[in-house]
Amino acid sequence: MSAVLADTVPPLVSTPPIPNALSLTLTSVVDLTSQIRAFTLRAPNGAVLPEFVPGSHILVRCGERTNAYSLTGSGVHPLEYTISVLRLPGGAGGSTALHALPLGTTVQVSRPRSAFAPVATAKHHLLIAAGIGITPMLSHLAAARDWNRSVSLLYSYRPGTAAHLDEARGFGIDDLVESTTREQFRRTLEQRLRSQPVGTHLYICGPQGFTDAVLLAAAEAGWPDKRVHYELFGAATLDPGAPFTVRLARSARSVPVAAGQSLLEALEAVGTAVLNLCRRGICGECALPVLAGKPQHRDLYLSPEGKAANDTMMCCVSRGHENELELDL
Amino acid sequence: MTLSPPAHTTASAASAPAPSAPAPPAPAVPIAARAVTLPFPFPADQYRYGTNVEAAPKFVATEAGGWGARVLDIDADYASELAERARIVQRDPSRCQTLEHMRPAVWDTITTLLPILATEYPDLMAYTRDGRHCTWRNDLLGLSLEFTVGDDSSLGVDPLEFISGQIQDDIAILDEREGALWLDAGVVTFAADWCLGFDVGMRFAEIHGPVPRVHGERIVSRAEQFLMHLQPGETFRRTNWSMTVDRRLDTSTDVYPEWGRDRRLIEDDPNFADRMHLRVEVQHLIRLPTSGAILFLVRTYLISLAEIATVPAWRERVGRVLEELPEDMAEYKGLTRFRHQAADWLLAP
Ligand code: HEM
Numbered sequence A: 001m002s003a004v005l006a007d008t009v010p011p012l013v014s015t016p017p018i019p020n021a022l023s024l025t026l027t028s029v030v031d032l033t034s035q036i037r038a039f040t041l042r043a044p045n046g047a048v049l050p051e052f053v054p055g056s057h058i059l060v061r062c063g064e065r066t067n068a069y070s071l072t073g074s075g076v077h078p079l080e081y082t083i084s085v086l087r088l089p090g091g092a093g094g095s096t097a098l099h100a101l102p103l104g105t106t107v108q109v110s111r112p113r114s115a116f117a118p119v120a121t122a123k124h125h126l127l128i129a130a131g132i133g134i135t136p137m138l139s140h141l142a143a144a145r146d147w148n149r150s151v152s153l154l155y156s157y158r159p160g161t162a163a164h165l166d167e168a169r170g171f172g173i174d175d176l177v178e179s180t181t182r183e184q185f186r187r188t189l190e191q192r193l194r195s196q197p198v199g200t201h202l203y204i205c206g207p208q209g210f211t212d213a214v215l216l217a218a219a220e221a222g223w224p225d226k227r228v229h230y231e232l233f234g235a236a237t238l239d240p241g242a243p244f245t246v247r248l249a250r251s252a253r254s255v256p257v258a259a260g261q262s263l264l265e266a267l268e269a270v271g272t273a274v275l276n277l278c279r280r281g282i283c284g285e286c287a288l289p290v291l292a293g294k295p296q297h298r299d300l301y302l303s304p305e306g307k308a309a310n311d312t313m314m315c316c317v318s319r320g321h322e323n324e325l326e327l328d329l
Numbered sequence B: 001m002t003l004s005p006p007a008h009t010t011a012s013a014a015s016a017p018a019p020s021a022p023a024p025p026a027p028a029v030p031i032a033a034r035a036v037t038l039p040f041p042f043p044a045d046q047y048r049y050g051t052n053v054e055a056a057p058k059f060v061a062t063e064a065g066g067w068g069a070r071v072l073d074i075d076a077d078y079a080s081e082l083a084e085r086a087r088i089v090q091r092d093p094s095r096c097q098t099l100e101h102m103r104p105a106v107w108d109t110i111t112t113l114l115p116i117l118a119t120e121y122p123d124l125m126a127y128t129r130d131g132r133h134c135t136w137r138n139d140l141l142g143l144s145l146e147f148t149v150g151d152d153s154s155l156g157v158d159p160l161e162f163i164s165g166q167i168q169d170d171i172a173i174l175d176e177r178e179g180a181l182w183l184d185a186g187v188v189t190f191a192a193d194w195c196l197g198f199d200v201g202m203r204f205a206e207i208h209g210p211v212p213r214v215h216g217e218r219i220v221s222r223a224e225q226f227l228m229h230l231q232p233g234e235t236f237r238r239t240n241w242s243m244t245v246d247r248r249l250d251t252s253t254d255v256y257p258e259w260g261r262d263r264r265l266i267e268d269d270p271n272f273a274d275r276m277h278l279r280v281e282v283q284h285l286i287r288l289p290t291s292g293a294i295l296f297l298v299r300t301y302l303i304s305l306a307e308i309a310t311v312p313a314w315r316e317r318v319g320r321v322l323e324e325l326p327e328d329m330a331e332y333k334g335l336t337r338f339r340h341q342a343a344d345w346l347l348a349p
């Protein structure tokens, strides 16, 4: 998976509801720039929301689409979640629909997911952001302040379009470098990549081209991969998958499995009990014999050879393609 | 009051047959109290390693009663076990260690576990939080305090030592980085033949280095992958087991001379069935919400063979497991010298 712009995931035509979602109320909308709008979401009863790791994102459902957005507040005991959404040309990624939401709307969001966490052992954290890519850096900055971590921020933006600039400045970090032209950023980057204390970790977020350029520059400056981190969405969770149907050979039945539903759940729903324990694809309890078809293996239990044999599948996480799968059940 | 029955009485009601039922072959003795709440770890007559994890908490009924409705189990041994832990840490500070980068994870542990305790034992404990300011009341310890999250001095003791003084579980905290988990903080006073002093700073795979079978079967790499996929706040659990002579919780390798001898001498002891204990560990695995570290809790239960024998189904089950256990696993668990004697005792007609 490649790095993506902070507020986009590959557009999905129509996505299933978010599992285990939180229903939050949109309580405030603020325009940060002409294109970027900040949204504040709270629990209807004002309860504390699940805490989160710096750099986390949430999935937000709007209309038929689900998109990932970085949480811009502190993850410690949060009473609200805040996200900032860039209106993309043509409304890509559902950005127009979100921008149109009125105050008071109930929005379905996922629990926070961590995929861009600070490395606890780092001696220094060098955050590099461009444009809307500033969003996941804000929770990093809040945590750095709370735990006295050594941190630098290189923030690249076009004049007049910088979101969260005052906020970034307000953290009072010793080392904040703003760039408003490519050339200026290139020079800053060049110099910073070659003058970091031992044990520095690099965190990158911005448009694809920006991320690729920084990754390349870091590689050329000799940075080992394990000290370079960039924002990835979607890597932390299994996607809900497409609907499919399985045939049960012994009982001569067909069972439909919806997107977002596991095969195990679908079998349970029609009264076919299957032994299970973890429901996460690691314990091996829910193995089912496959008679025909190629399972889409998503478990951690089977070895690569076991997967290639295609005669067993872990029905708590693995799926089928359309209707080719036949099980010995 | 929500505590389990006191350990020294017996729960006779559990074994009394209903008057109208045809009398089953009544057990000669009532079910031992420790059996009633024991997390019985054997689902079959044969025991093998596996990635036996399940979501927690979840109540599981057993032949003797049941367990598992709570994440943090407090029982009649609370005060004595906490006192023992305090003594051990005092004597050997290497049992309680926090590598510098784990301070946030330790505070995350505190602000995760105290609310769980307050929710699970509302009559005995209370927790409030307003921003960084917290209050904590624990009536079992006569404790009432205020503290500020992240400010070690507000607790008056080392933060990890503080939280390990509220729960019976041992604590290990693992940092995730470079695609691996590292055991970088913990309070481990009741280890089953390992020690924190040796393992601290190690990777998950290295920690499991001495365990037979699990590497070839990819159990360790699979478990580590699973843990790294846990999302904030998710809680799973697994059980593990061994055997220990007497009710000795501290079988750390640090103090091997103190307990290794008992393992050698036990075979000739006339009180074999009272002294030989099954040791069951319930291990919880929690992804901490703000640090992203993995919290690993180990709650240890000891039950003697004589107590096990008060549950006929367990008597046979444990006997069969011990009889069948492959030699390499028995050797690793340190059971070689006495497991057949234990099996024979349990399976005797
Ligand atoms: C799903 C997670 C895990 C699985 C499946 C697993 C599996 C195992 C198994 C099968 C053993 C051998 C036990 C015996 O025969 O007594 C073992 C031992 C051990 N495990 Fe784990 N484990 C898990 C998580 C952890 C974690 C998170 C820690 C963190 C510290 C840990 C620390 C240990 C230690 C210290 C030993 C003893 C090793 C020795 O002999 O030195 N385990 N584990």
Ligand code: FES
Pocket: A275, A276, A277, A278, A279, A280, A281, A282, A283, A284, A285, A286, A287, A299, A301, A314, A315, A316, A317
């Ligand atoms: S239930 Fe554990 S692998 Fe499916």
